[in-house]
Amino acid sequence: MTKLHFETNVHDINQHQIIKLPKEISDQLPSRGMVMFEGTLNQIVFQAALEPDGLGSHWFELDDKLIDDAALSTGGLVKLEISVLDNWYxxxxxxxxxxxxxxxxxxxxxxxxxxxxxxxxxxxxxxxxxxxxxxxxxxxxxxxxxxxxxxxxxxxxxxxxxxxxxxxxxxxx
Structure with missing residues (x-):
C-alpha cells in the first residue's frame, strides 16, 4: 500500500487525545476493522493501531510521548503520513x-x-x-x-x- 497523506486536528474525548482519520483516507485502508500502521506526525516517526470508529472510519489515541515530541495540543492541526503494516505488533x-x-x-x-x-x-x-x-x-x-x-x-x-x-x-x- 502506498503512503497516505492528510491533515487533521487533534481531538479530545474524555481526556484522551486522539486523531480521527478523514473518511476518504480510511476508505483506502484494507479493513473496516483494526489496522496497524507506521507513520509520521509532524515529522515524528511512530507506530500505532487504528481502531475502528463504528461508523466505517478509524482513529488512534496519541500517547504522552508523541504528544510531547510533536508538540501537539487539542484542536491543533497536524500533518500525517501513514502506511499500513502487514505484520501486526x-x-x-x-x-x-x-x-x-x-x-x-x-x-x-x-x-x-x-x-x-x-x-x-x-x-x-x-x-x-x-x-x-x-x-x-x-x-x-x-x-x-x-x-x-x-x-x-x-x-x-x-x-x-x-x-x-x-x-x-x-x-x-
Missing part, C-alpha cells in the same frame, strides 16, 4: 487475562495464536464497562481456547472497543 495482554491464562495453563495455546487473533480476544474482552461482564469474557476466552477455538465468535470487528471514548461501539464526538 504484539498487544499488551491485560493483567487479569494474563493471570487467567497462567492459572488455566493456557499460555502456550495463547502464544500459538496469531497476533491478530490475540488482538481480537483482547478487544472483545475490553469491550465492556461492566467488571462482571469482563470477568465472564475472560472465563469464556479461557474455555474457548481450551476447546480449540482460535478467535472470539460473533464479534463485530468494526466496532470501537475502547469504552472510555465510545458509546455502544461508536466513537463519541
Amino acid at each position: 504484539e498487544p499488551v495482554v491485560p493483567k487479569d487475562l494474563e493471570v487467567a491464562l497462567k492459572s488455566s495453563e493456557l499460555l502456550d495455546l495463547w502464544d500459538g495464536l496469531t497476533v491478530r487473533a490475540r488482538w481480537e480476544w483482547i478487544r472483545w474482552i475490553q469491550f465492556t464497562k461492566n467488571p462482571d461482564t469482563r470477568k465472564r469474557r475472560i472465563e469464556v476466552t479461557c474455555s474457548k481456547l481450551d476447546n480449540g477455538k482460535k478467535r472470539p465468535c460473533c464479534f463485530d470487528l468494526t466496532r470501537c472497543t475502547v469504552t472510555e471514548v465510545s458509546s455502544n461501539g461508536v466513537l463519541k464526538g
